[in-house]
Amino acid sequence: MMKENLNRVKKESKVIGIFDSGCGGLTVLRAVQKKYPHDSYVYVGDLARLPYGTKSPETVKNYCLSLTRLLQNYPLKALVIACNTASTYGAEAVRHLCHPSVPVIEMITPAARAAVAATHNAHISVIATQGTVSNKAYSRAIHSIAPQLTVTETACQVLVALAEEGWVKDTIAQDTVKRYLDPIFDTSNAPDTLILGCTHFPLFEDVLRGYVGEGVTIINSGEAVAAQLSLPSEAQGDGLTQFLVTDTPALFLKKAYRFLGRDILPDCVSYVDIADYT
Numbered sequence: 001m002m003k004e005n006l007n008r009v010k011k012e013s014k015v016i017g018i019f020d021s022g023c024g025g026l027t028v029l030r031a032v033q034k035k036y037p038h039d040s041y042v043y044v045g046d047l048a049r050l051p052y053g054t055k056s057p058e059t060v061k062n063y064c065l066s067l068t069r070l071l072q073n074y075p076l077k078a079l080v081i082a083c084n085t086a087s088t089y090g091a092e093a094v095r096h097l098c099h100p101s102v103p104v105i106e107m108i109t110p111a112a113r114a115a116v117a118a119t120h121n122a123h124i125s126v127i128a129t130q131g132t133v134s135n136k137a138y139s140r141a142i143h144s145i146a147p148q149l150t151v152t153e154t155a156c157q158v159l160v161a162l163a164e165e166g167w168v169k170d171t172i173a174q175d176t177v178k179r180y181l182d183p184i185f186d187t188s189n190a191p192d193t194l195i196l197g198c199t200h201f202p203l204f205e206d207v208l209r210g211y212v213g214e215g216v217t218i219i220n221s222g223e224a225v226a227a228q229l230s231l232p233s234e235a236q237g238d239g240l241t242q243f244l245v246t247d248t249p250a251l252f253l254k255k256a257y258r259f260l261g262r263d264i265l266p267d268c269v270s271y272v273d274i275a276d277y278t
């Protein structure tokens, strides 16, 4: 199995490794690929063990380590942890596991920086998974840059489920957004900046924009990663992407378009038994 996967990218000298719990990280791949279209990518979606957002810190960290070991089968140019929850609990351990020459990119710091730069009224709202919020990952990252800012973090687990289901534009999405955000935005001290601190939430961008109006800056954490990413050298290849998934590829192919905005050819997706890397 691994041999086939390795064969597919062997022509390329180095690849950008990128992992997520499933399809959500495709929103990050999409943003990074837009900036570096000639690089080759190996994307791992840990379908067998998703969601990460409701798992314990130790479990998420161990999942991150196994996905990193899997990606270490490839000559890595950089490693992107394309999941906010995984970035929260796994970034430090992943950095330890990687060779110092491989930059490890996580999701929290770039979005925090972008939000600090955007806010004028010193109040930032963060929507994320239960795991990311309970760690206060965004509050800590923002306060390390600007301690005076107010940060309101809200766990929005139902939005993760709606994105998986594809219910991202209809009334159920609008009602859910309103229910989560009214206590923060329907107040006299509403934030002027909203961080989408979960890979699934860019899918709600229209509904969220409709809810918050034009006066609020929406920070897409995947786009913030891409904007602040600076790779050592620009590749000149044809931008090959290999997808590895830890459960049936059909599950991945069914949802991928929604997150990536383009179709993936079935023969670019292979199953990997993650038990070999735990």
Ligand code: DGL
Pocket (backbone or CB within 6 Å): 020, 021, 022, 024, 025, 050, 051, 052, 053, 054, 082, 083, 084, 085, 086, 129, 132, 160, 197, 198, 199, 200
């Ligand atoms: N990728 C996760 C994140 O950005 C959301 C999905 C999950 O819980 O696995 O936090």
